[in-house]
Amino acid sequence: MGAIELENIHKSFGAVDVIKDVSLNIPEGELTVFVGPSGCGKSTLLRLISGLDQPTSGRILIDGQDVTRRSAADRGLAMVFQSYALYPHMSVRQNMAFGLENTRMPRAEIASRIEEAARLLEIDPLLDRRPGQLSGGQRQRVAIGRAIVREPTAFLLDEPLSNLDAELRGTMRAELAALHGRLGKTMIYVTHDQIEAMTLADRIVVLRGGVVEQVDTPLNLFNAPANRFVAGFIGAPKMNFLPRPDGRTMGIRPQHLRLGEGGLPVTVDMAENLGAETLIHGRSEDGHTLLAMVPGQVTPERGDVLSLQYDEADAHYFGEDGLRQ
Amino acid sequence: MSNGGATHYLTAPLRWLARAADVPLRAWQRMTGQGGMIALFLLPNMAIFSIFVLIPLGMNALYSTTGGVEFFLADRPYVGGEHYARLMDCENYLEPRSCRDDMFWIAVWNTARFVIFQVGVMTLVAMITALILNRAIPAKAFWRAVFFFPVLLSPVVVGLIWRWILQRQGLANLAMFEMGLEPVNWLTDRFWAFFAAVGVSVWAHMGFYTLILLAGLQAIPRDLYEAAEMDGTPPFRVFYRITLPLLMPNLLVVLVLALIRAVQIFDEAYVLTGGGPGTSTMFMTQYIYESGFANLLRNPGLAAAASILMALVLVVLTLCQLWLSRRAGGDR
Numbered sequence A: 001m002g003a004i005e006l007e008n009i010h011k012s013f014g015a016v017d018v019i020k021d022v023s024l025n026i027p028e029g030e031l032t033v034f035v036g037p038s039g040c041g042k043s044t045l046l047r048l049i050s051g052l053d054q055p056t057s058g059r060i061l062i063d064g065q066d067v068t069r070r071s072a073a074d075r076g077l078a079m080v081f082q083s084y085a086l087y088p089h090m091s092v093r094q095n096m097a098f099g100l101e102n103t104r105m106p107r108a109e110i111a112s113r114i115e116e117a118a119r120l121l122e123i124d125p126l127l128d129r130r131p132g133q134l135s136g137g138q139r140q141r142v143a144i145g146r147a148i149v150r151e152p153t154a155f156l157l158d159e160p161l162s163n164l165d166a167e168l169r170g171t172m173r174a175e176l177a178a179l180h181g182r183l184g185k186t187m188i189y190v191t192h193d194q195i196e197a198m199t200l201a202d203r204i205v206v207l208r209g210g211v212v213e214q215v216d217t218p219l220n221l222f223n224a225p226a227n228r229f230v231a232g233f234i235g236a237p238k239m240n241f242l243p244r245p246d247g248r249t250m251g252i253r254p255q256h257l258r259l260g261e262g263g264l265p266v267t268v269d270m271a272e273n274l275g276a277e278t279l280i281h282g283r284s285e286d287g288h289t290l291l292a293m294v295p296g297q298v299t300p301e302r303g304d305v306l307s308l309q310y311d312e313a314d315a316h317y318f319g320e321d322g323l324r325q
Numbered sequence B: 001m002s003n004g005g006a007t008h009y010l011t012a013p014l015r016w017l018a019r020a021a022d023v024p025l026r027a028w029q030r031m032t033g034q035g036g037m038i039a040l041f042l043l044p045n046m047a048i049f050s051i052f053v054l055i056p057l058g059m060n061a062l063y064s065t066t067g068g069v070e071f072f073l074a075d076r077p078y079v080g081g082e083h084y085a086r087l088m089d090c091e092n093y094l095e096p097r098s099c100r101d102d103m104f105w106i107a108v109w110n111t112a113r114f115v116i117f118q119v120g121v122m123t124l125v126a127m128i129t130a131l132i133l134n135r136a137i138p139a140k141a142f143w144r145a146v147f148f149f150p151v152l153l154s155p156v157v158v159g160l161i162w163r164w165i166l167q168r169q170g171l172a173n174l175a176m177f178e179m180g181l182e183p184v185n186w187l188t189d190r191f192w193a194f195f196a197a198v199g200v201s202v203w204a205h206m207g208f209y210t211l212i213l214l215a216g217l218q219a220i221p222r223d224l225y226e227a228a229e230m231d232g233t234p235p236f237r238v239f240y241r242i243t244l245p246l247l248m249p250n251l252l253v254v255l256v257l258a259l260i261r262a263v264q265i266f267d268e269a270y271v272l273t274g275g276g277p278g279t280s281t282m283f284m285t286q287y288i289y290e291s292g293f294a295n296l297l298r299n300p301g302l303a304a305a306a307s308i309l310m311a312l313v314l315v316v317l318t319l320c321q322l323w324l325s326r327r328a329g330g331d332r
């Protein structure tokens, strides 16, 4: 239960094409992450799946059934909003019960579902508080709890952690991963944070300008990016790109550069010592900026010329069309 | 700087004034310090407030304890609480004819009835209008202007416009005649005249309250509605469980403001019906005005006493409003 298919989805707002011919297969039970730069259409695509928006053309199928024309409520999906969208005048318990009450579910059943979800998310002491009396992380849990009690076939999450501070984001990320493992339900998770994407995803969908650039597992994306855009977008710090005389571009990740004789000569602009490793910002012979992340603590001076080695196996080559070769 | 010359001459008097005031102002500040300057700048406003509000308020209280028909306080004999006693002298407050001043109690009950109908109907209509205007309808700004426009009219103009429409040979009856309907005596029938006053007042003021409610509706985050949509919440449940509770602070402010204004109903109704037919649309303010100035047997003291009683009602309503707005302010 919970396999989602998109077939040739287009979406335009007036004259602006926001989603351009997207076809996707989201396998049941997997956690799929939509990632891409701001404005690339991640939220729009998620809203099309949820039923809050209608595609201009194309089909959406859930478990093989065409749901394109079905209302949001009839798709059996639950959404967690970036702003949480908790009803401010209702208690946590009422917030979680609200959706279930629409279905004429017996009171006892509603109560037991809320209790179970509250225990799972460790929010049972908060049930009688209002959202305004909760911290950001607690609100986040409540928003997830409100989705869980509906027992949806799939969860849709639009940047659920973006309003939290860095530390809490890390904890909640781990909890979400654990939650996905426990529930085993399909989840679609939107983020523009590629660390979140790498750590959470079973499968990542990289979007740019309303087009799917690549779909694969996090490690495959990292190791074999299909084009220059994906190569630059996935992985931190960003991959270095160096033009070659034959018109191709070579890509090499900062982690794959190391100090050693006979490599690329690089003039140092600046070095940042992080303790375990050092980030060296520099310039190649023909003036291209280059970043190296070398292990240990090195302290080169500005203007020093270092030699940086790499293994040919770690180098990526992209043609003039940007595609991997 | 082609118009520099003209500006120079136009502002000359101001510059002259500023220079002339400079010396005395500096002298005043030297003598009294900053506190004195603050007092000086507040003085004009306080003077106007005193002349037009504070002093008349006190004088009104004095008038209410004096008798006779003279307008100068010095010529008026002290009568103590006699006017109040007269106004409150009643066998049955619900039955104006059993009261010594039956007109006062007719005005009280007319006003009460007016307030209930006017505030009730207006709040409802304003609410519905705001809900419609809050949707994506074509020419939204135009409709918003249409509903707000009457608020900008002077009450006398409102009264006149509607008298022309509703009088025996007015537009309304002409239109009804054209449609083959019997003409109605809108302004000379006891029943219709009262509701004409209510309706015209609703028309004249609802734009303001619609705007307050619309602002409240627009402050409700859209994603709350989307969350409700994901849950398949029926529209009326969305309204009762989400829209209405979140709009409640605005709705309360609207109710209390509308109450305060409805109690003071005078100009547009007076121009529209003149209080008639009979006494069917005579409200408190008209009673005060007529018994103080217009009647053959004018009694300024009685009018002053009645206006103090009305002021008490308004003070209570205003305190409610202050309390509500402070509470709403604390929530945010």
Ligand SMILES: Nc1ncnc2c1ncn2[C@@H]1O[C@H](COP(=O)(O)OP(=O)(O)OP(=O)(O)O)[C@@H](O)[C@H]1O
Residues within 6 Å of the ligand: A013, A016, A018, A036, A037, A038, A039, A040, A041, A042, A043, A044, A045, A192
């Ligand atoms: N209702 C709308 N009307 C017109 N244009 C819209 C509408 N909603 C979104 N867009 C446009 O569609 C594009 C994609 O928007 P979307 O919100 O899906 O981006 P996103 O990938 O979620 O970005 P972010 O990471 O900033 O949330 C943007 O260029 C946006 O301006």
Ligand SMILES: [Mg+2]
Residues within 6 Å of the ligand: A042, A043, A044
């Ligand atoms: Mg978005």
